[in-house]
Amino acid sequence: MGHPDRRTRRQPVRRPTTATATRSRTRGRAGRAAGPGPALRRRRRHREPGRRTCERREARADDTRLQQLGHRSRRGRRRPSGRGRTHGGIGDPRESRRVERSLSKAGVAQYERRRRDEPMSHQSESGFPIASRSELGRAAGRLVRADPWMFVFTIGFGTVTAALALAPPWLAGVVIDEITGGASLAEVDRYGAVLVLLAVLQLLISRYSFLVTARFGLRLSQRLRRSIVDRVLNLPARIVDKADTGDLMVRTTGDTRRVTGIFSSAAPEMLVSIVQVVLTFVFVAVLSVPLAIVTIIGMLGIPLVTRWYLRRAAAGYLAEADGHGRLAESLSGTVNGARAVELYGLQRRRQDDIVRRAATARAAQFATLRLRSVLFPAVDSSYALALVLVLLAGAWMYQANAVALGSLIAILLYVRQMSGPLDVVLLWLESLQSAIASFARVEGLAGADVANPTPSTATPSGPRLAVADVSFAYEQGPTVLHGIDLEIRPGENLVIVGASGAGKSTLARLLVGIEAPTSGSITLGGVEVSALPLEVRRSHIALVTQEQHLFHDTIRTNLLLARPDAEDGELHAAMSAVGAHWLDGLPAGLDTIVSQHDSLSGAHAQQIALARVLLSDPQTVVLDEATSLLTPGSASTVERSLWSVLEDRTVITIAHRLATARVADRIAVIDGGRIRELGNHEELLRRRGLYMRLWNAWQGGPH
Numbered sequence: 001m002g003h004p005d006r007r008t009r010r011q012p013v014r015r016p017t018t019a020t021a022t023r024s025r026t027r028g029r030a031g032r033a034a035g036p037g038p039a040l041r042r043r044r045r046h047r048e049p050g051r052r053t054c055e056r057r058e059a060r061a062d063d064t065r066l067q068q069l070g071h072r073s074r075r076g077r078r079r080p081s082g083r084g085r086t087h088g089g090i091g092d093p094r095e096s097r098r099v100e101r102s103l104s105k106a107g108v109a110q111y112e113r114r115r116r117d118e119p120m121s122h123q124s125e126s127g128f129p130i131a132s133r134s135e136l137g138r139a140a141g142r143l144v145r146a147d148p149w150m151f152v153f154t155i156g157f158g159t160v161t162a163a164l165a166l167a168p169p170w171l172a173g174v175v176i177d178e179i180t181g182g183a184s185l186a187e188v189d190r191y192g193a194v195l196v197l198l199a200v201l202q203l204l205i206s207r208y209s210f211l212v213t214a215r216f217g218l219r220l221s222q223r224l225r226r227s228i229v230d231r232v233l234n235l236p237a238r239i240v241d242k243a244d245t246g247d248l249m250v251r252t253t254g255d256t257r258r259v260t261g262i263f264s265s266a267a268p269e270m271l272v273s274i275v276q277v278v279l280t281f282v283f284v285a286v287l288s289v290p291l292a293i294v295t296i297i298g299m300l301g302i303p304l305v306t307r308w309y310l311r312r313a314a315a316g317y318l319a320e321a322d323g324h325g326r327l328a329e330s331l332s333g334t335v336n337g338a339r340a341v342e343l344y345g346l347q348r349r350r351q352d353d354i355v356r357r358a359a360t361a362r363a364a365q366f367a368t369l370r371l372r373s374v375l376f377p378a379v380d381s382s383y384a385l386a387l388v389l390v391l392l393a394g395a396w397m398y399q400a401n402a403v404a405l406g407s408l409i410a411i412l413l414y415v416r417q418m419s420g421p422l423d424v425v426l427l428w429l430e431s432l433q434s435a436i437a438s439f440a441r442v443e444g445l446a447g448a449d450v451a452n453p454t455p456s457t458a459t460p461s462g463p464r465l466a467v468a469d470v471s472f473a474y475e476q477g478p479t480v481l482h483g484i485d486l487e488i489r490p491g492e493n494l495v496i497v498g499a500s501g502a503g504k505s506t507l508a509r510l511l512v513g514i515e516a517p518t519s520g521s522i523t524l525g526g527v528e529v530s531a532l533p534l535e536v537r538r539s540h541i542a543l544v545t546q547e548q549h550l551f552h553d554t555i556r557t558n559l560l561l562a563r564p565d566a567e568d569g570e571l572h573a574a575m576s577a578v579g580a581h582w583l584d585g586l587p588a589g590l591d592t593i594v595s596q597h598d599s600l601s602g603a604h605a606q607q608i609a610l611a612r613v614l615l616s617d618p619q620t621v622v623l624d625e626a627t628s629l630l631t632p633g634s635a636s637t638v639e640r641s642l643w644s645v646l647e648d649r650t651v652i653t654i655a656h657r658l659a660t661a662r663v664a665d666r667i668a669v670i671d672g673g674r675i676r677e678l679g680n681h682e683e684l685l686r687r688r689g690l691y692m693r694l695w696n697a698w699q700g701g702p703h
């Protein structure tokens, strides 16, 4: 029988790529009407306890899960991690149960809030929003409306296939009535021939139905994937910087895979199965209304237990996805920071953190497994109860001549057959719950940029950058910039200096519009920089920081990102302007393949990034420690050479090395989030203030 295993129900969404899974799914659709066989059901039950014991053993974790999944502060009651503590938590089954109960309560409360349709303000712990129920409904509606005919065909073919699957029990009943009524063998043979014909017809139509359904699902998931990629690429830098990269990765990989899996298989299959269930009830009611009512009474347990399950499952799957996101974040942080971990001896601390997060993820997974362990036995009992009740009531009605024997047998076959599509609906419901949680997280990315919902349509009238009475505080943090006033003249070389934490980088982020001022304004040619659409902003102002990304491709391709039509000569000129003379020594020259991890150093990557700026040639360039990885001598040379190449451009440099400041048009000295001094090198030295102290300290230090 082709029904996916209930326990591993969520895997089939990912499995159809394998030949076996495809075969199994095909068989599942073709033979769905008969429902899972008793042998398979028995096998499932036998497998469950062993796995459950294993899951239970794995799932025991310390009580920090409550803080993490119960939406309390992460910095709250964190206990010291350590071998004894962690093992103590894992080894205590009562503790594990308590955590799961609390998780369920917190989760159900959260799900109820979502059901009441809170606005998009809800956020996961990572900082990205989670879409509300009505937003999900609208998103799904948009996807279906984009392909209305495929939707109609899917439903149409599904209905015809379902109707054909209901014909054999009907005919079986008719044959029995005919035989008991004394029909001849030739008449019975005619019914047999009709049955064979119908079976062939069903085979052909169900094949087309399968193709149409699969095509509809694949088109839905393809459309969704495209919109997710667009959404991620358009996320503003301030959102990405603030958010947890692990969570973003899980949303764009695991969550997306789950949602597209559901769209490409479960959603269309469920639609067809729901049509089958409804039609089966109609057929039963046509044969005998009282027995249709008895069937409904026998199956009443199914909606009740399903409702109980669904109310808890949505929250459970949200917690599960959140737990995996946080685990991925810790793992990627540890791998990316492997050198720092080794240098500062952080191995034990990182291990403890990963173990704790893994335990949290397992506990969330286990909580959903426990829900399934209630749902499926209850549903099985309801099928059995419905069958027994129909048999008893049917026998009584038969004796009272209220129903024909053939009709009774047909109804019994229908009740038995109904478990097939119902099982499909119920089994997919579980995946659907997890997919809805994933869909909410994926759709939540659409609401990530709530700070700039209506970009300005005005065009900057010129390159003058004006900062007027700007103050700024990071979300829920203290004010880090206070009343900054600064007029930056077009073509000026301005250097910003100050102690660590003074607010230099924050000012740089404001100047390029990544952050918007809390009060005051920063305008470029009269237009608020942060309100400019991303593309317009990029064409006017470029920010180069110390972190640079090179794509795994040739140096040429990496450079051409800035100006696709640049000639090789221009690429070489840009590279030599930033002191990247090493390019001439490479055997493959511009065709050398680079990546983040190969032989090119961080300094080389910074030079490629600076060369890109020269090629893109924006009116204003902000360099925030863009030469930090170069040797002090070459950094000053590169910065000065950049200034001469970008002669008529505005260059704002955040500098730690004051050699750069010396030759700048003006220097702004920042201290405690305020501009304390402004002037050129000689003027500031004559003032004998903060700049002079910084200059003397720098001259005395190694540089």
Ligand SMILES: Nc1ncnc2c1ncn2[C@@H]1O[C@H](COP(=O)(O)OP(=O)(O)OP(=O)(O)O)[C@@H](O)[C@H]1O
Binding pocket: 474, 475, 477, 480, 498, 499, 500, 501, 502, 503, 504, 505, 506, 507
């Ligand atoms: N993303 C952030 N969220 C909250 N506070 C931040 C964030 N980034 C910086 N800060 C705080 O803002 C203040 C100014 O930081 P900023 O990075 O702008 O200083 P800086 O002068 O560039 O320092 P450095 O030279 O060390 O980079 C500091 O107190 C810092 O802790």
